[in-house]
Amino acid sequence: MISKKVWVGGIVFLMAFTTGCVKIPKFSLENPYGALEGATEGEIFHVPTGIRVTKAQLLDMIGGSRIIYVGETHDNVRAHQVQLEIIRGLAERFPGQVAVGMEMFQRPHQEVMERWSRGELNERRFLKESQWYVKWAMDYGYYKAILDYIREGHIPLLALNASSELVKEVRNHGLNGLPEEWQNQLPDMDLSDPHHRRLVEAFYKAHPSTSAKSFEIFYQVYVLWDEMMAETVANHLSTEEGRNKKVVVLAGGNHVRHGFGIPRRVFRRLPVAYSIVLPVEVSIPEDKKDRLMDVSIPEIPLIPADFFWVVTYEDLKGGKVRLGLMFEESEGNLTVTKVLEGSLATKAGIQPGDILVSLDGEGLQESFDLFYLLSQKRPGDTGRLIVRRKEKSLEITLHFQGPQ
Secondary structure, X not given: OOEEEEEEOOOOOOOOOOOOOOOEEOOOOOOOOOOOOOOOOOOEEEOOOOEEEOHHHHHHHHOOOOEEEEOOOOOOHHHHHHHHHXXXXXXHHOOOOEEEEEEEEEXXXXXXHHHHXXXXXXXXXXXXXXXXXXXXXXXXXXXXXXXXXXXXXXXXXXXXXXXXXXXXXXXXXXXXXXXXXXXXXXXXXXXXXXXXXXXXXXXXXXXXXXXXXXXXXXXXXXXXXXHHHHHHHHHHHHOOOOOOOEEEEEOOHHHOHHHOOHHHHHHHHOOOOEXXXXXXXXXXXXXXXXXXXXXXXXOOOOOOOOEEEEEOOOOOOOOOOOOOEEEEEEOOEEEEEEEOOOOHHHHHOOOOOOEEEEEXXXXXXXXXXXXXXXXXXXXXXXXXXXXXXXXXXXXXXXXXXXOO
16 A cells, blocks of 8 residues: 655645755846846846847847756746747747757656647646656746647757656765666766855755765755756757757756856757856845845856846736645545644644545545646635545535635
8 A cells, every 4th residue: 555645735845955946045146247236127138248138139149059048036937938938039030940948847757748749748647747746846837838838839848857766866875875776877977066066055054954974965966956957958959859959948047057057067068059048036025035045155257147137026826725734645545634723624624534535526536636626726716625524425615815
């Protein structure tokens, strides 16, 4: 019998060391020709010269590159809109010659990416087969427009990242103690970049543990992500299919900033022209400032990007909903094990021991079913939940609200 316990607070997951995307380090807006305070949304700056350019000029310039890296703040809708504008602009200029690689998907799911690009999967099936809610866990709404455009245009999609299983092995054993069966899954690893190491060490110092051994493992995992994504991009561009293509790489800003994350590692394998575009927020909303890491960023003698694209900060419209319970998944049943005090689940009368049967007529046999259906809800929506309590079937009306 296989079982697992899961918290359901809507679609809110703890993104810790396994993903490398917990909080945002606050960078100064590095620009050799002055800070960007006062810049307005939509302005684009060529960083080496500080000169403003238009979107058309940007696309003309980056169109000469084989690889275009576009960073992101994962939960900023505006950053993802920039990514989509770049993908669309390049696809229109170079029909059939653009592929997209995404940090959010892991390499073992590449076949799923290909079926999505061919239009063979609907959204629900795609999310289930790519294990979105387990492997990435951000609200899919941030990426929906990008992935819809990829599917509609049959644009090749690359799953860039290392498998969570390999990451776990490196985290638990380190590279030197990695079991032999996992060693052949490692990409070529370069841990010698002094600038990259100093920046990651600054991130690490914001975490509780400070032992040298722990930092080495922390750094090894960080490099593993970058090297695996770099290897995936280089391998694709070296194939017959990718030989005449450009790849737009979508990844967290710290994987492309200064070029020493993914870009330099791709260049080591395949020296081709590339451009880095960073959407930059000129201000952070008050309700997001708790996500800023208290990090002392070292001086890095490298420009952070080729272009800054100024954005405001916007969350998904409507916000997330939270159910507030813990359940155990076993043999096709979702059994409630705990209800969070003051949560929607408590107010609705859900009790430990209840079996979650269906939501809005859709059966609940595994955690994915519940996660997906909740992800479709926004504050103000209602839901019809059927639970089995002992021998009785009960219907419960859920009135979804935003975070309290």
